[in-house]
Amino acid sequence: MPNQTYTISELASEFGVTTRAIRFYEEKGLVQPLREGQRRVYTTADRVRIKLILRGKRIGMTLQESVEVIDLYDPLRNNTEQLLSLINTISGRQARLLQQKDDIDDMLTGLSEVLGLCEKALGKRQKKISAIPKK
Amino acid sequence: MPNQTYTISELASEFGVTTRAIRFYEEKGLVQPLREGQRRVYTTADRVRIKLILRGKRIGMTLQESVEVIDLYDPLRNNTEQLLSLINTISGRQARLLQQKDDIDDMLTGLSEVLGLCEKALGKRQKKISAIPKK
DNA sequence: CCTTCCGTTTACGTTAACGTAATTGTTTGA
DNA sequence: TCAAACAATTACGTTAACGTAAACGGAAGG
Numbered sequence: 001m002p003n004q005t006y007t008i009s010e011l012a013s014e015f016g017v018t019t020r021a022i023r024f025y026e027e028k029g030l031v032q033p034l035r036e037g038q039r040r041v042y043t044t045a046d047r048v049r050i051k052l053i054l055r056g057k058r059i060g061m062t063l064q065e066s067v068e069v070i071d072l073y074d075p076l077r078n079n080t081e082q083l084l085s086l087i088n089t090i091s092g093r094q095a096r097l098l099q100q101k102d103d104i105d106d107m108l109t110g111l112s113e114v115l116g117l118c119e120k121a122l123g124k125r126q127k128k129i130s131a132i133p134k135k
Numbered sequence: 136m137p138n139q140t141y142t143i144s145e146l147a148s149e150f151g152v153t154t155r156a157i158r159f160y161e162e163k164g165l166v167q168p169l170r171e172g173q174r175r176v177y178t179t180a181d182r183v184r185i186k187l188i189l190r191g192k193r194i195g196m197t198l199q200e201s202v203e204v205i206d207l208y209d210p211l212r213n214n215t216e217q218l219l220s221l222i223n224t225i226s227g228r229q230a231r232l233l234q235q236k237d238d239i240d241d242m243l244t245g246l247s248e249v250l251g252l253c254e255k256a257l258g259k260r261q262k263k264i265s266a267i268p269k270k
Numbered sequence: 271c272c273t274t275c276c277g278t279t280t281a282c283g284t285t286a287a288c289g290t291a292a293t294t295g296t297t298t299g300a
Numbered sequence: 301t302c303a304a305a306c307a308a309t310t311a312c313g314t315t316a317a318c319g320t321a322a323a324c325g326g327a328a329g330g
Contacts, residue, residue: 107228
């Protein structure tokens with residue numbers, strides 16, 4: 001049943017974004033939902049694209065970069081030169097992603113250290129650590 | 136010899152950013168270099184801050200977020216409530232970073248698959264793959 | 271002395287990614 | 301039938317993170 005469709009607000013609430021944002025993505029050509037009269041109708045393919053776009057955003061990519069990455073998947077080239085160029089593009093992306101992982105690991109290491117200090121400083125008086133309500 | 140100092144253009148070229156960017160960081164209070172007359176003089180501490188800010192940027196953090204993370208390190212709190220709050224903040228950051236790592240891994244997996252297809256499609260005619268000059 | 275090379279300040283411009291109305295349908299349940 | 305809920309279009313506003321240009325100052329070298 002991948003023939004399911006979605007309304008804009010369904011997708012918006014599923015992904016935790018506004019309908020404005022999704023329409024904006026359409027303005028930018030990132031998705032092209034069908035229409036049922038006036039209303040937009042999103043296919044599962046559209047849904048996946050939006051999901052990938054948001055994944056890109058989470059790691060700091062621009063919308064354009066996200067679509068570039070997404071577009072690496074589809075009409076698989078046959079021309080040799082294009083293939084070589086594609087390989088190059090992919091390698092570049094991979095390198096950046098690995099750099100990002102390193103950055104994240106460094107930051108995680110630092111945070112763990114601070115966390116350790118906190119708990120140590122706290123352990124002198126407390127045994128139970130109750131979570132603080134978010135916000 | 137951590138008493139070294141740097142000019143703005145030294146740091147700019149070392150980090151591959153413009154002097155304008157570094158001055159902008161100062162405007163935003165992210166660094167506070169000394170002055171030698173009119174000229175800005177950066178200490179190694181300033182240099183580290185800038186480095187951390189740029190690390191944050193690479194993984195999609197805003198400048199504000201970067202300083203927030205940096206500021207988690209310094210005047211280690213003693214108040215219990217503040218410590219608990221700090222632990223919470225750190226936990227939140229860690230969660231986000233782990234999410235980012237997952238996103239990156241997913242993307243890397245996808246890219247590797249496409250890369251595999253490329254090389255397979257290419258292997259039928261080519262043995263040597265010469266790198267394409269950048270841009 | 272003059273030019274060239276940093277560096278500084280001030281200030282307006284720009285791009286991305288939406289937010290925020292305002293106005294106008296359309297459908298649907300009471 | 302009529303208001304409430306959801307959707308669409310149009311258009312101006314906003315924030316972050318600089319870019320770019322103008323105008324000026326010191327110093328170093330030929």
